[in-house]
Amino acid sequence: MRYPLLPALLMLLPAPADANAYRAQGKPVRVARTMTVTPPRDWNQLSARPGRKAEVWTLDGERLNAVTWFGGIAPGEPLLREPRRRRTLPRYSDAMLLAEIPELLESTYRSAGGIADFTLTTAASDPFLGHAGIRFGYAYVDADDLPRRGEARAAIVAGLLYIVTFDAPRTDYFDRLLGDVHRLTDSAAL
Amino acid sequence: MTVTALALALLAATAPAPPPYAGAYQPVGVDEIGAWAEADEDERQLALSPLLIRDAALDAYVRRALCDTVGAARCAGVRVYVLRVPLFNASMAANGTMRVFSGLLLRARSEAELGAVLGHEFGHFERRHTLAQFRAQRTGSDLLGWGAVLAAMVPDADLRRRFATLGRSVYGALYRFSRDQEREADRLGIGYLNASRLRPQAAAQLWHSAIAEAGASAVARGAHRPRLDRIGFYASHPPEAERAATLDALALPDATDRDDGADRHADALAPWLPLFLDDQIKLNDFGASAYLIAACAARGxxxxxxxxxxxxxxxxxxxxxxxxxxxxxxxxxxxxxxxxxxxxxxxxxxxxxxxxxxxxxxxxxxxxxxxxxxxxxxxxxxxxxxxxx
Structure with a gap:
């Protein structure tokens, strides 16, 4: 090979598509390759994707407030990335009822994060992306022993699952940003 | 050495009786005083942990299982904390803090099986294994640190290769040291059970169940059954099959008709069983969960x-x-x-x-x-x- 170090050098170059990005207020943007969102305030998009069809937005860092978009999860796919050849995560099935989507998310959180204390608190039918959907709340304790709360919205459209979750520490962060997250997720469309 | 040969070798030995116990031990030397200070700080955090199960009846039962196994004198210096963690484990810190995971309570079928694990952990505490492990790791990293400095001073490729060999030797020795500590704790644990009122054969039974559960988990995932009879280079514990064979061999043969406290265990666990099962099921391990549900259902x-x-x-x-x-x-x-x-x-x-x-x-x-x-x-x-x- 004439340039043996070339592949290594190319990997060091910043790839624009993968860099952390700024999501400016009022500017429509494509999320998780499927949804379109017009953020009512500025957000940051993280380059690290927790799953192949997932994307994380945050204001102060993902441990303090994270909006995770899951776009177009097909039947048989997990929500998050998992080690190759080790199928440890639960899979979405198009036979699932909307009322069971909270249990899918719960099992995903528990098996991916080794979380023991996870409670689904509320669930109500609520349109999302202009389709019949569900809005549900949950509370859990992550590996850092910090109690967190979450709220998620989900819809199944043409057999594909769309979810957006908001996770933040129970103290201060969750309540402070919930209104912003509601306005953000209300702007999502397919 | 194969597992069978090892078991036969151990059969020739007698099960060790618990050594005399000194009572309220206090740390000695800067290493141990430091380790206790860290463990004390951890314990302060632990007491506030949201994962701590605050149930006086369950605490009393777990404490009783420990005291019935190791005896009242040894038990007196231990603080037991039951944590909602769906893993098969328990641990003990240098200062006498014992952490018991809900996943262990779900897997033990009797007070004697629970006691076997708690006795093992107490064995680590009694022999001050945390301190010995810390010192072994420090010696190993000192050796590698100085080795790296000296190897860097000599521009010789052969010397660098030898340094890499030294690294492997040090890591291999550290893991073997850890496995030997586990073996010693197993011997102490079965010694306590032999000297107790509980049935010591339960200790091996728990490991047989763990092997069966791992097999059920693999089969349901379409994977090969894991080899639990081989020692891995980076294994911190001896393989499950060896532990089962050793504990089988060291259990007092004429103690098989002793009570194993299966009813006491089931009664103490009953209020928590639905929650612990729920925590297990949602880990998405179909085979292991099905095995555990069936094991609980053996009582009806x-x-x-x-x-x-x-x-x-x-x-x-x-x-x-x-x-x-x-x-x-x-x-x-x-x-x-x-x-x-x-x-x-x-x-x-x-x-x-x-x-x-x-x-x-x-x-x-x-x-x-x-x-x-x-x-x-x-x-x-x-x-x-x-x-x-």
């Missing part, structure tokens, strides 16, 4: 166990799983019609299998039993229009 199927089995099958959600899930939930509701979660599961499984009217009826019973349920409005919407899903 209860509504809580049928419901757990229904949840397990409904979560996997293949068409045949849903039919089975509905059958299991129906068994649960037949035994206990007031079990709201089973009515909910039954309703969802029936709706998914196309039996809408029956599913709606079960969901209505769920809402009647638990009108303030968090998902009441969602379920009400499903009852109103089940074909919309």
């Amino acid at each position: 199927w209860t509504a809580a166990l049928w419901r757990a089995r229904g949840d397990l099958y409904r979560a996997r959600g293949n068409p045949h799983d849903l039919v089975n899930a509905a059958r299991f939930y129906a068994q649960a509701t037949a035994l206990d019609p007031s079990l709201a979660a089973a009515q909910r599961g039954l309703g969802l499984a029936l709706v998914r299998t196309g039996r809408l009217a029956e599913g709606q009826a079960a969901l209505r019973r769920y809402l009647a039993l638990d009108p303030a349920a968090g998902d009441a409005t969602m379920i009400a919407a499903l009852i109103a229009a089940p074909e919309d899903r």
Whole structure:
């Protein structure tokens, strides 16, 4: 090979598509390759994707407030990335009822994060992306022993699952940003 | 050495009696005083942990299992904390803090099996293994640190290769040291059980169950059964098969008719069993969860166990799983019609299998039993229009 170090050098170059990005207020943007969102305030998009069809937005860092978009999860796919050849995560099935989507998310959180204390608190039918959907709340304790709360919205459209979750520490962060997250997720469309 | 040969070698030995116990031990030297200070700080955090299960009755039972195993004198210096962690483990810190995971309580079938693990952990504490491990690691890293400095001073490729060999030797020795500590703790643990009123054969039984559970987990995932009889280079513990064989060999042969406290264990666990099973099922390990539910059901199927089995099958959600899930939930509701979660599961499984009217009826019973349920409005919407899903 004439340039043996070339592949290594190319990997060091910043790839624009993968860099952390700024999501400016009022500017429509494509999320998780499927949804379109017009953020009512500025957000940051993280380059690290927790799953192949997932994307994380945050204001102060993902441990303090994270909006995770899951776009177009097909039947048989997990929500998050998992080690190759080790199928440890639960899979979405198009036979699932909307009322069971909270249990899918719960099992995903528990098996991916080794979380023991996870409670689904509320669930109500609520349109999302202009389709019949569900809005549900949950509370859990992550590996850092910090109690967190979450709220998620989900819809199944043409057999594909769309979810957006908001996770933040129970103290201060969750309540402070919930209104912003509601306005953000209300702007999502397919 | 093969497992059988090792077991035979150990058969020739006698099971060790517990050594004399000095009582309220205080740390000696800067290393140990430091280790205790760290463990004290951890314990302060632990007491505030949201994962701590604060149930006086469960605490008292776990403490009793420890005291029955190691004796009242040894037990006196230990603080036991039960944590909601769905893993098969327990641990003990240098200062006498014992952490017991809910996953261990779910897997032990008797007080003697629980005592076997707690006695093992107490063995680590009594022999001050944490301190020895810390010192071994420090010596190893000192050796590698100086080796790296000296190797860097000589520009010789051969010397660098030797340094890499030194690294492997040090790491290999550290892991072997850890395995030998575990073996010593196993011998001490079975020694306590032999000297107690509990049946020492339970110790090996627990490991046989762990091997069977790992096999069930692998088979359900379509993987090969794990080899639990081989020692890995980076293994911190001896393989499960070796531990089972050793504990079998060292258990007092004429103690087989002793009480193993299976009833006491089941009674103490009963209020927590539905929660611990739920925590296990949602880890998405079908084979292991099915094995554990069946193991609990060896004492008889209860509504809580049928419901757990229904949840397990409904979560996997293949068409045949849903039919089975509905059958299991129906068994649960037949035994206990007031079990709201089973009515909910039954309703969802029936709706998914196309039996809408029956599913709606079960969901209505769920809402009647638990009108303030968090998902009441969602379920009400499903009852109103089940074909919309």
